[in-house]
Amino acid sequence: MSANETTLKQARDGHVRTERTFVRFSLGQRWEHALFLLTFSVLLLTGLPQKYRAAAWSQYILATPQRLETIQKIHHIAAVLLITIALYHVVRSMVRLFQRRLSGEMLPVPQDLRDGVKMLRWLLFIDRKKPSFGKFTFEQKFTYWFFIFGTVIMILSGLLIWFPVLFTRVLPGGIIPAAKLAHSAEAIAAAIFVVMWHSYHVHIERLNLSIFTGRLSEREMREYHEREYERLTGEPGSPTDGEPE
DSSP states (O other): OOEEEEEEEEOTTSOEEEEEEEEOSOHHHHHHHHHHHHHHHHHHHHHHHHHTTTSHHHHHHTOSHHHHHHHHHHHHHHHHHHHHHHHHHHHHHHHHHHTTOSOSTTSOOHHHHHHHHHHHHHHTTSSSSOOOOOSSOHHHHHHHHHHHHHHHHHHHHHHHHHSHHHHTTTSOTTHHHHHHHHHHHHHHHHHHHIIIIIHIIIIISSOOOHHHHSEEEHHHHHHHOHHHHHHHHSSOSSOOTTOOO
16 A cells, blocks of 8 residues: 545635545456446356245246246356456465565454454444554454355355266265355345345445455545554654644
8 A cells, every 4th residue: 555645626715625545446457346346246146046935936936947047147158257256366465475565464364353342342433543454354354254255155056056076976965055054144144144244344334445445545544444544654643632633
């Protein structure tokens, strides 16, 4: 994450105001997120009608065998795209990590647990000062690893459901019903997680558009990633007395 100056719109007094912005996500990372969001949405929209076939709305969507076949084809295409995105993400991340072009700050560390405790104490009004965070907060790390493990479960269980004959040649037949249960349960858990956790922290608590713009403003860096701001600039993250926020 690096900093540069971005010219903002002309102020009321006629002077041009500039503010430092910090690179948050690369173009490749933003494309990964966009494609993952697209495939996740398609998989959810085509998977739920198949899970709840007894529901009236599902029977309307899957009213004919042709509709069911079309829904399944779209679901499989999106699944292949999801597998491709996941493999690309893992391989690219490993290569960049070994080349020292990617920091390991997204990896879980004991500090995350301490940050979580501090955040809980702040939310309960036990501590007066909000805890400071580095490049990634513990909520962002939790979200990332939740989707990593969830995607692995979805891919493995989905392949078992897609190719039952192939896998039951070496695995017991009971693995298929278990895979169906894991697949649908993980999909519902992921959907609930996106709506209740991820959307809150990204769109309700604050409108964070960095995954689309690739940048964070200096104010956002100082407020939400204080330790990272101090590391990059050598300046205090918290405003001193008399200094405007």
